[in-house]
Amino acid sequence: xxxxxxxxxxxxxxxxxxxxxxxxxxxxxxxxxxxxxxxxxxxxxxxxxxxxxxxxxxxxxxxxxxxxxxxxxxxxxxxxxxxxxxxxxxxxxxxxxxxxxxxxxxxxxxxxxxxxxxxxxxxxxxxxxxxxxxxxxxxxxxxxxxxxxxxxxxxxxxxxxxxxxxxxxxxxxxxxxxxxxxxxxxxxxxxxxxxxxxxxxxxxxxxxxxxxxxxxxxxxxxxxxxxxxxxxxxxxxxxxxxxxxxxxxxxxxxxxxxxxxxxxxxxxxxxxxxxxxxxxxxxxxxxxxxxxxxxxxxxxxxxxxxxxxxxxxxxxxxxxxxxxxxxxxxxxxxxxxxxxxxxxxxxxxxxxxxxxxxxxxxxxxxxxxxxxxxxxxxxxxxxxxxxxxxxxxxxxxxxxxxxxxxx
Amino acid sequence: xxxxxxxxxxxxxxxxxxxxxxxxxxxxxxxxxxxxxxxxxxxxxxxxxxxxxxxxxxxxxxxxxxxxxxxxxxxxxxxxxxxxxxxxxxxxxxxxxxxxxxxxxxxxxxxxxxxxxxxxxxxxxxxxxxxxxxxxxxxxxxxxxxxxxxxxxxxxxxxxxxxxxxxxxxxxxxxxxxxxxxxxxxxxxxxxxxxxxxxxxxxxxxxxxxxxxxxxxxxxxxxxxxxxxxxxxxxxxxxxxxxxxxxxxxxxxxxxxxxxxxxxxxxxxxxxxxxxxxxxxxxxxxxxxxxxxxxxxxxxxxxxxxxxxxxxxxxxxxxx
Numbered sequence: 001x002x003x004x005x006x007x008x009x010x011x012x013x014x015x016x017x018x019x020x021x022x023x024x025x026x027x028x029x030x031x032x033x034x035x036x037x038x039x040x041x042x043x044x045x046x047x048x049x050x051x052x053x054x055x056x057x058x059x060x061x062x063x064x065x066x067x068x069x070x071x072x073x074x075x076x077x078x079x080x081x082x083x084x085x086x087x088x089x090x091x092x093x094x095x096x097x098x099x100x101x102x103x104x105x106x107x108x109x110x111x112x113x114x115x116x117x118x119x120x121x122x123x124x125x126x127x128x129x130x131x132x133x134x135x136x137x138x139x140x141x142x143x144x145x146x147x148x149x150x151x152x153x154x155x156x157x158x159x160x161x162x163x164x165x166x167x168x169x170x171x172x173x174x175x176x177x178x179x180x181x182x183x184x185x186x187x188x189x190x191x192x193x194x195x196x197x198x199x200x201x202x203x204x205x206x207x208x209x210x211x212x213x214x215x216x217x218x219x220x221x222x223x224x225x226x227x228x229x230x231x232x233x234x235x236x237x238x239x240x241x242x243x244x245x246x247x248x249x250x251x252x253x254x255x256x257x258x259x260x261x262x263x264x265x266x267x268x269x270x271x272x273x274x275x276x277x278x279x280x281x282x283x284x285x286x287x288x289x290x291x292x293x294x295x296x297x298x299x300x301x302x303x304x305x306x307x308x309x310x311x312x313x314x315x316x317x318x319x320x321x322x323x324x325x326x327x328x329x330x331x332x333x334x335x336x337x338x339x340x341x342x343x344x345x346x347x348x349x350x351x352x353x354x355x356x357x358x359x360x361x362x363x364x365x366x367x368x369x370x371x372x373x374x375x376x377x378x379x380x381x382x383x384x385x386x387x388x389x390x391x392x393x394x395x396x397x398x399x400x401x402x403x404x405x406x407x
Numbered sequence: 408x409x410x411x412x413x414x415x416x417x418x419x420x421x422x423x424x425x426x427x428x429x430x431x432x433x434x435x436x437x438x439x440x441x442x443x444x445x446x447x448x449x450x451x452x453x454x455x456x457x458x459x460x461x462x463x464x465x466x467x468x469x470x471x472x473x474x475x476x477x478x479x480x481x482x483x484x485x486x487x488x489x490x491x492x493x494x495x496x497x498x499x500x501x502x503x504x505x506x507x508x509x510x511x512x513x514x515x516x517x518x519x520x521x522x523x524x525x526x527x528x529x530x531x532x533x534x535x536x537x538x539x540x541x542x543x544x545x546x547x548x549x550x551x552x553x554x555x556x557x558x559x560x561x562x563x564x565x566x567x568x569x570x571x572x573x574x575x576x577x578x579x580x581x582x583x584x585x586x587x588x589x590x591x592x593x594x595x596x597x598x599x600x601x602x603x604x605x606x607x608x609x610x611x612x613x614x615x616x617x618x619x620x621x622x623x624x625x626x627x628x629x630x631x632x633x634x635x636x637x638x639x640x641x642x643x644x645x646x647x648x649x650x651x652x653x654x655x656x657x658x659x660x661x662x663x664x665x666x667x668x669x670x671x672x673x674x675x676x677x678x679x680x681x682x683x684x685x686x687x688x689x690x691x692x693x694x695x696x697x698x699x700x701x702x703x704x705x706x707x708x709x710x711x712x713x714x715x716x717x718x719x720x721x722x723x724x725x726x727x
Contacts, residue, residue, distance in 0.1 A: 147656050150684030176656065
């Protein structure tokens with residue numbers, strides 16, 4: 001006899017686990033394939049678990065009242081060797097290397113010593129296909145076969161486009177059939193072509209998102225900056241203040257703007273900082289070069305010129321690319337908080353939220369004074385730097401903004 | 408009803424009747440009618456054209472090449488495919504290269520009673536098709552049906568190149584058809600022996616019947632297995648294989664020969680190279696075990712692929 005695991009099924013798209021309400025059978029009972037044997041409750045409904053095949057109830061490891069994640073082993077069905085063979089459960093799928101060996105040496109007994117049943121009692125999670133355990137090494141929800149990849153390449157799609165498709169294949173893998181149905185379903189909607197700008201941004205963001213991006217934030221008081229701006233002849237915008245402050249901070253220590261390539265950090269060659277400009281259906285990032293070397297007032301004309309060119313989508317080739325960090329002023333949309341994603345070739349993006357007047361406690365006078373405050377955010381590639389280093393950089397930028405005469 | 412073996416005899420009778428240049432040469436093919444009776448009564452029906460040979464495969468094939476150069480179309484019977492190794496030099500160095508060296512064709516047909524039967528042991532069970540297919544200049548036929556045994560042997564005699572005709576001994580008496588065919592697919596064209604959409608199983612010779620039995624078994628489990636019969640392994644009909652894999656996305660290749668290299672490896676290599684973008688799972692192959700062929704029937708039964716082991720491999724492939 002062989003022990004076939006009874007597995008907590010996928011009970012719904014967003015269900016990760018379920019609680020055992022009632023176990024309707026006990027060891028030794030004869031059961032049928034479609035028979036409900038264990039009642040489980042999710043936050044949506046009470047449902048029944050059916051065994052993977054007909055047989056005799058073996059040990060039930062699940063305990064009433066306990067929660068188990070999808071794929072957990074709840075117990076075992078005992079089936080004959082013949083039935084197990086028919087279901088393909090007689091021999092564990094050998095590791096690829098061992099498989100090769102068995103092919104070549106042939107004489108190895110395929111059924112020996114590789115029992116598929118996990119040890120009773122272990123609530124190990126098993127990927128499933130048609131309710132039966134499948135080799136985890138061979139498949140998985142993220143596995144894309146050469147055929148799938150070729151079909152997607154043919155249509156110009158990316159793996160991220162499959163995120164919305166529930167796979168029906170081995171271990172939740174999206175099959176060609178799933179994929180074609182998904183495509184067919186799209187035809188029932190209004191479909192418009194995405195602009196080339198949209199596609200370019202999508203591509204950049206998708207590449208960027210392959211990294212672990214984290215964010216830190218700090219509120220800054222903008223009153224000194226606003227006062228400084230009022231007196232300035234050239235009226236630099238808040239984003240340019242932030243850009244210049246970031247440039248100075250990175251000139252002092254450029255390590256946070258380094259890029260991780262393999263096991264090496266690539267340090268910036270010069271302090272060139274980009275800034276996000278919203279253009280039609282996308283974002284452009286023109287660059288100011290050597291911002292550590294030019295005082296704020298000297299940057300204003302070039303900045304304004306680049307903003308205008310970007311809006312007209314007439315940026316010359318040398319006005320983009322090669323920047324080591326980006327500044328984005330999401331406050332212009334009235335937003336106070338955001339976690340922007342750095343460009344794929346960058347480690348940092350500094351964000352500036354909308355200023356608003358808030359009460360600040362004035363300890364000397366013993367009263368609240370109005371102050372203009374905005375959030376300063378820094379999203380970073382967590383592979384390159386940690387919260388501490390990101391925080392120190394952000395604090396330095398905030399200090400500079402609080403002392404705009406240093407810019 | 409006509410058996411696979413009788414079809415081979417009938418094809419030879421027709422070839423002798425149709426063309427005065429055809430003659431049969433081999434050990435005990437004359438009055439005795441051949442070790443398996445594949446030339447039964449032919450010596451009597453065609454006097455002087457069905458000749459007993461000495462026990463020297465080297466001499467048999469060598470003399471046939473000479474006769475072919477002089478315009479004859481000899482059919483040679485090796486008693487067992489295994490023994491053709493004794494005449495190997497004549498086949499691969501002389502017959503296979505003759506036309507390419509001299510522009511003189513070498514229309515010889517070498518019949519190899521091939522493959523295993525229960526209790527035949529290591530020297531009377533071998534599958535040599537992969538070995539001969541390695542050599543340019545040879546055609547290698549591996550008929551799996553009574554109809555193909557008949558029509559392909561007739562075609563072999565008509566082809567101007569040397570043909571290695573691998574007839575499977577397991578099919579000699581087991582396999583029967585109602586009548587001889589009147590038409591056939593051209594040489595080098597594979598046949599879809601059973602259509603299906605879930606997995607392609609490519610095979611040839613006696614393994615076709617194990618694969619068809621397996622397909623029937625899996626049909627009960629709602630799997631639709633497509634079975635491709637290669638018919639000839641050289642030329643190999645890559646187009647039909649790729650077209651089938653394009654429909655199913657999965658490939659299993661089954662052969663009775665040993666696993667090192669050979670026909671199954673060739674098919675997998677071609678599909679991996681030319682049809683990678685068609686695959687939903689790694690292409691797999693199933694062969695006999697990599698040991699000499701055992702004598703004992705029980706051991707022999709586990710040495711070669713069977714419907715059961717093919718079913719297991721197919722199910723695994725379907726789960727990937």
